[in-house]
Amino acid sequence: MPTSPVSSPASSSERTLLETFLDGCRTALPATLDGLDEEQVRRRLVPSRTTLLGLLKHLTYVEAFWFQHAVTGASLRDLGVASTPDRSFVLRKDDSAASLRAAHAAVVEASRAAVAGRPFDEVVTGRGRPVSVRFVHLQVLKEYAQHTGHADILREQLLAG
Template sequence: MVNALDAATGDERGVLLAFLDEHRRVLREKVLELDDEQARRRLVPSLTTPMGLLKHAVFVETVWFVCRFGGRTRAEAGIPETVDESFSLEPGDTLAGLAHAHERAVAMADQVISRLDLDETCIHPVMGQLSLRWVLTHCVRELAQHAGHADILVEQILAERK
C-alpha cells in the first residue's frame, strides 16, 4: 500500500490507487474506533450508521470491481441488489466481521484492478460505458465522502462519553 503523498509524483494509475487505498483505510480505521453497539447508532434519518458505512464500503468494492469488471453477479458475490440494502445491518453483523469482509473485498477488487488498463470499460445499466479510470475516480470520491461521514458520526458518538 502506497500512501497518497508518496505517490505525489507517480503516474496516473499510481496516484488513483494510492488515494483509493488511503480512503479505504481511513474509513475502516475511523469506524473501528467504536465498539459494536456504538457503531450501530443512527444519528441521522437515513440508514447511515458507522457500521453501515463499513458494510456499504464492502458493497462498493464488490459491485464496481468484482461484479462490473470481474463479471460476477451480485448474487454470486454475496452482495445485495440495491444500494440502500448495502447499509442495512443484520443482527449478526459485527465490526470485526465487517472489517474482515472489507479487507477481503479490497483484496478481490485489487486482483481485478491489477489485470486492467485504465481505459478498459464496464457497462453500467444507467450510466452506460464507464472506464476503469472513471470508476476509480468515482470510488475515491465516494469513499472519501463516506470517510468524512464516518469521522463526523464517530466524533459525535465518542463526545457523548465525555
C-alpha cells in the same frame, strides 16, 4: 501541513496516484470504528440508516459492485452483497465490526485482483452503460471520500456524547 501519500506526486503515474489515494480511503473508513464498542458502531444518530457499521457495509458493496460486478461481470448475488445501494446499509443481527472489517478486507483484495493489469482506458459495464476502468477507480474514490467524511462526523458525535 498535510503531506501527500506519495513521495513525489508530480512524477507519479496516474495509476499510482489513484491507487494510493484509494488505499488511503480504504484504510481510513474502517479506522473510524477503532476504539468503539458494538453498540456505538451500530448507533443511528441521523434519521437515515447511516451508522458507522452501515457505512463500512455500504462501502464493501461499492467495492464489489464497481470492481467486481462492473469490471468482471460477476453477479451481486454471487458476490454476496446487497442488490441495491440502499439495501447495502441494512445491518443483520450477526453483522459485527470484526465480521464486516473482514468482509471489507476480502472485497478490497478481490477488487485489486479484478483490475490488476487492466489498462485505465479499458471499457467495462457500470450500471448498464460503458465506463472505463479509470472511471471505476474515480467513482469508488468519490464514494469513499464522501462516506469517510460522514463517518468522521458520526464518530465525533459518538465520542462527544
